[in-house]
Amino acid sequence: MKRNQLKDLGLDEDQIKAVMGLNGEDINNAKSGNDAIVEENNALKAQIAERDKDLKNLRKNAKDNEELSNSYKELEAKYKSDTADLTNKLNQTRLTSAVDRALSASKVRDTKAIKGFLDMDKVKLDDQGNLSGLDEQIKEIRQTAPYIFDEGTKQNYEPNNGTPATTDPIQAMVDVFKK
Known part of the structure; x- marks a missing residue:
């Protein structure tokens, strides 16, 4: 989506900025979801390749039942360890x-x-994908360091383009007589 396309649809600059912001959030969400899938896929491929290699070695080196059972136990322990690491x-x-x-x-x-x-030790993810411990930290950071957050533009601020601010005429007269 390009800004020129949105201008052609008749949107003003604020609307274009809002649409582009929403589009950027969608893109970031898609990228982060894609990263997880790619990493999981690579990990599974590596695990399968390692197991195939181990099975070939096991077939080649199996001479008697005792050696075979020892090799099997070693591989089983290794696979449990690898699976735990990949899960983590x-x-x-x-x-x-x-x-x-x-x-x-x-x-x-x-x-x-x-x-x-952020204190990532306090942030947890449950099985449904819900985060706990993050919202409280974000609220605290929003209070102590608000510059990190994009709050948009303030609607009640309208500069006068260099002209002096208008004053109350009664207050102006009082100020003149006080001098």
Whole structure:
């Protein structure tokens, strides 16, 4: 989606800015979801390749039943360890993606900058994909460092383009007589 296309549809600059912001959030959400899938896919491919290699070695090296059972036990322990590691990596990737989506929804200007303020040990992701412990931290950061968040433009501020501010005529007369 391009700005020129939105102008051709008759949208003004504020509307275009709002549409582009929403589109940017959608793109970030899609990217973070895609990252998790790509990492999971790569991890599974690596795990399958490793297991195929181990099975070939096992077939080649199996001479008697005792050696075969020992090799089997070693591989079983290795696979349990590898599976646990991959599960931890996948859970960490899912957590990172969920945090990125939540930060984007909170209108954070720079997600990398705010991650320095977050205590990630307190942030948890449940099985349904819901985050806990992040909203409280975002509220606290919003109070202490509001410049990190994009609050948009203030509607009640209208500069006079260099002209002096209008004053109350009665107050102006009082000020003159006080001098």
